[in-house]
Amino acid sequence: MKDALQVVPSASDVSTGVRDAGAISDALAGVLADTYRLVFKTHAYHWNVEGPLFYSIHKLTEEQYENMFAAADELAERIRALGKLAPSTLAQIMEHSKIEDRGIELTAAEMVEDLASDHERVAHRLHAVVELVDGRKDPVTEDLATARSAFHESAAWMLRAIAKS
Template identity: 35%
Template structure:
C-alpha cells in the first residue's frame, strides 16, 4: 500500500491518543509519587527509592508527550479535570499497603502499554516515524517498569 506524502498532517485520532496517553501517564505519575510518600513496611527504603526512580522517569515522559502534542499543532491538556476524564488509570484516594501499591502500579503500567498499542496504528504513516519511535520507547519503558514491580512482588516468570 502506498504511503502518504511526508507532509501528512497528524490526524486528530493520533493527537487524541497522545492526549489520552498524557492523562494516563500523569495519573500513573501521581500514583507513583503517592506510593513514594505513603508506602510503609519493612522494605520502606527500597520501595521509597524504587517509586522515586519510577516517578522521575515518568516526569520526563509527561513533558515529552505534551511537547509532541504541541509539535503536532495541538494544545496539551493540563488540568486535573481533563486528566481524570481521559485517564483509565485512577490514583487511589487512600494510602495502600506496600503490596497494594506494587499491584496498582503494575496494573497502571500495563494499562498504558495497552493504550500505546491502541495509538500506534494511528502513527504508521512514514510522516510520523518520530512519533511512532517515541511511542515504542514509551511502551518499552512501561513494560520495564511493570517487570520491576512484578519482580518486587515476587511473581514468577516463565521458564524456557
C-alpha cells in the first residue's frame, strides 16, 4: 500500500455516464476561475468602499463573497467528480478567468457597477455551461450551473438596486 503522503492527485476515469466530461470540466474550471477572481475583487471592494452607502454595500458584498467562496468548493468538487483535476494554482485561475481588475481608486458607484457587470459575465458563462451539458447526461452540472447563474443574476440586480439614485 502506498504511503498516503506520497499520493499525487490525478485525473481519472469516473463512470457516471456523463458524455464529454473533459469539455464540461474545462467549462467549469473557467467558471471556478471567474468565481475566485470575483471573490477577491468583491472582498477588496468590501474593505475599501466609502460614502453614504458604505454600510449597505459593505454588508451586501460580504454576503456575496461568502456565497461565492462556498460555491468555489462546489464547483471544484464537481470537476473532481467528473474525474478531472480542478485548477490548483493562481496562474491557472488567472489564465482561465475573464474577470479583470479595474484599479484601486474607484468610487462606490464605480465599484458597484464593476461588480454587477462581473456577476453578469459569470452568469453568461454559466448559461453557456447549461447549453454545453444539454444532451450529455449531466443533470448535476446543469442544476449547479442553473443555481449559480441565478445567484449571479440576483447579485447584479441587488448591487445596481442598492446604488440607484
